[in-house]
Amino acid sequence: MVNFQDKLNKLTERWDPTDAEGLPQLPTTIMEWREVARPIVDGHPREHFTTPFWDPIYLDNHSRRMIIGGRQIRKSAFTTDDIAFGTTKAGTIGQQFAYVTFDELSKAGYSKQKLQIGTFEQNQLLRLFPRNKLGNVSIGEISLLNGNTIYLLTDHGEYKHLEGKSINHAYLDEAQYQTIEHYGKIIQTMMGTKGRITILGIGGEAGSPYEALWKDTDQREWVYDDPYWRDKLRYGEADLQPGEFMLPSSGKLIIGEYLRDILRGHWEAKAPDNYMFHGYHIPQTIMPTIPLKIDDSINKYRLDPIFSIEWQQRYQSAQFVLSHVMGGFFKSLRRPITSEMVLRCMKPYRNLHLLEPWEIADIKATYGDKVKIAMGIDWGSGKPSRTVISVFIEWFIKGYPSKMQLAFYEPREPENQMDQAQWATTVFKEARCDVGVADLGYGANQVKIMQDGGRDRNTGAWFDGVGADKLVGARAKRDEARRIKEETGKADEHGDVRPKIMYDNSSVINEFVEFLEQMVPHPLHPLRKEWMRPRFMIPYHVDEPERTEVIIKELTKLERKDIPEKPEDTKQEEKELVRLQFKHPSDTLMSFIYAKIALQIKPGINWFSI
Known part of the structure; x- marks a missing residue:
């Protein structure tokens, strides 16, 4: 097994951060890169035990990917990993990555909190890459010393802000709110680079261009090998074993190696004929960190019941649950008031x-x-x-x-x-x-x-x-x-x-x-x-x-x-x-x-x- 700490120590030897040649040569495989280059994610140590379904998505190098799901499924951690990996791994130069969202407020929050602070600033190797001091960096562009650039844009004007650029990889985030019917214009920015597109969002309205795009994918669903995996989760300090831990965001759920066995699973394509466009569906129900029942939230996770899926189903509208919890498409209530x-x-x-x-x-x-x-x-x-x-x-x-x-x-x-x-x-x-x-x-x-x-x-x-x-x-x-x-x-x-x-x-x-x-x-x-x-x-x-x-x-x-x-x-x-x-x-x-x-x-x- 690779000793990542030894590799990290070796890579953190002194070099001149103003010299592009002196930048660390980071791993060229994303699974190794994320352990070495980004051990801290948004201020917390990285852990993969609870999200085995994300690993195949990290390893998917297909030119077109679409990921839809509920809120809080670690989508932002994935996009920041993928963007930082693609622009800092050894041997890359002159790459242009574009993160596109639906408004200026969303763009600013992602640029400052997720990328500049949560990704580059908090990790000692990555903080060496930005050309300008973090905090003084424009929210719309992060220029790196190795010649790569990250653009942060909105979809305003039918993606006009992407025009004139040669994009290697475009990420359309919160795509349910974007003018996704014009996404073909993004492809034109990649005719020279033959780049990649990753589309991410929650559910949306049935019959919309957004749903039509999802139907063009192979529509993969995650299937756990053990259908009773939730019954085997462990909780509370009394059952904590050496090497295991709990996180505030997961309540009293015990996180550790035992999860690798009970959370084994695989992706199954529901529309395999659409193999040229990979689609991944991640509802909150497959997240072990989110309680399924109100009783589980109170007595097992020791969390407020409002964080359970059952509570959402009881007290939120069916449309909200379908789009924000299940990552599905709803039939609009466009009907007269009675x-x-x-x-x-x-x-x-x-x-x-x-x-x-x-x-x-x-x-x-x-x-x-x-x-x-x-x-x-x-x-x-x-x-x-x-x-x-x-x-x-x-x-x-x-x-x-x-x-x-x-x-x-x-x-x-x-x-x-x-x-x-x-x-x-x-x-x-x-x-x-x-x-x-x-x-x-x-x-x-x-x-x-x-x-x-x-x-x-x-x-x-x-x-x-x-x-x-x-x-x-x-x-x-x-x-x-x-x-x-x-x-x-x-x-x-x-x-x-x-x-x-x-x-x-x-x-x-x-x-x-x-x-x-x-x-x-x-x-x-x-x-x-x-x-x-x-x-x-x-x-x-x-x-x-x-x-x-x-x-x-x-x-x-x-x-x-x-x-x-x-x-x-x-x-x-x-x-x-x-x-x-x-x-x-x-x-x-x-x-x-x-x-x-x-x-x-x-x-x-x-x-x-x-």
Whole structure:
């Protein structure tokens, strides 16, 4: 057996880090490289006992690979290993590797935390390779002394940032959010290098270009030789043997050599005819570090039950479990809202009233950062349309999904734009809203007034705005890959460059339909299914049902567009059938959606994150 510590000691002899010829000659096989060059992964000693299914993927040198799975399956450890190995192994020079993700925030986090710190800085051999001091390195490019370069890019503009480069290996991460239908353009950057592509992500929407790409692979599934392997895992200090250990992230699971025997397995291709494109599916269920049952989490792993797969299945939506836990593809809920769905969100809250702005402010003053107040505004475009102002309260409960309460709801008849903006500003301030989103389609003037302030139309008295850091405009733009995104570089109707939100209309409507069906556990009785309640709290007080019954009528107006069975344009048919569409939604529904989007905004951190 190779003594990696002896090899490490030999390689760490003094050399001039400014001299490319003096760089260590790292192993040229990835299994040896990862032990010698990167013994530390994100601040922790490397261990392979719990993830035997990753080894064949590391050894797969095929030109096209696709890896889909749940969250927290060690995907980032694999990509950073693979990128660093390909650019630092002995004998490589002039290589261009590209890591591509869906937005700037994701790119910055991966560049700084995963690559610069978690890979290069924390390992004594790898830290010698970057040409510039880590920390001063651009998040978009890491240049190495051996002549290799790592680019970190986004897929914006149909992968235009890759153009003009000669890529040897491209990694498309979080590919479910990317414009993956244009991935063929990446191949053009490799026509000279005959490079490789690795695509990674969680599950996604059935019928999408992302799923179509997965179906082009041989769709491999990991099969354990022993189907009862979970019964043979060991836990707790009392059973700990010499050489074995436990990690905080795995609770009381014992990690050691015994796992090599009980976790033996192999990959089986479900579509072997697609042998030119290797696909690997890694659901959380094959991860020994993730408890399967609630009881296992509590009594074996000694972890909070929310980290078990059973808890996710009980309390998260089926779509969420399928995509984020199982790494599968879901059939979208693109269907009309029914009255039963809305009533389900009302009946448990017969004791709740809609609130006045000052009552909402009292809640904010009492609960502070345990609540978040958000306003959503859809401006009326004239009869029969109306301006609708709504305010949501998000209640945060530690260890459990938050709940969202409709606190204020006001449909307003057509009126002067100045009056609309002034009244909305007054409600925003009186309710002590933290953030708000307002429609730009029919409200560009109103949004600007709410942000900057204006004069009362009747008295001429000045009123202050709420600021562009608290209220942001929103506009619909078809983009399936990024359902919600920020846009900061374009001037608005007034010639000002202000951040605004662009959203895919069908996607946000579909998500709201699903939101109406989400249930949350009672915090004092989390395991009692009969105590679960809808996540969306719509007041339906016994003394004033007429105030909120109108919401049922407004929400159930939503209708799906009919798609012709045989459109004249075949290409158009292909585009339309991968996504269902809706007729123009009601002002009430869009106001609610804007308030829900506003709750995702995190001011000061790239405006918002999803």
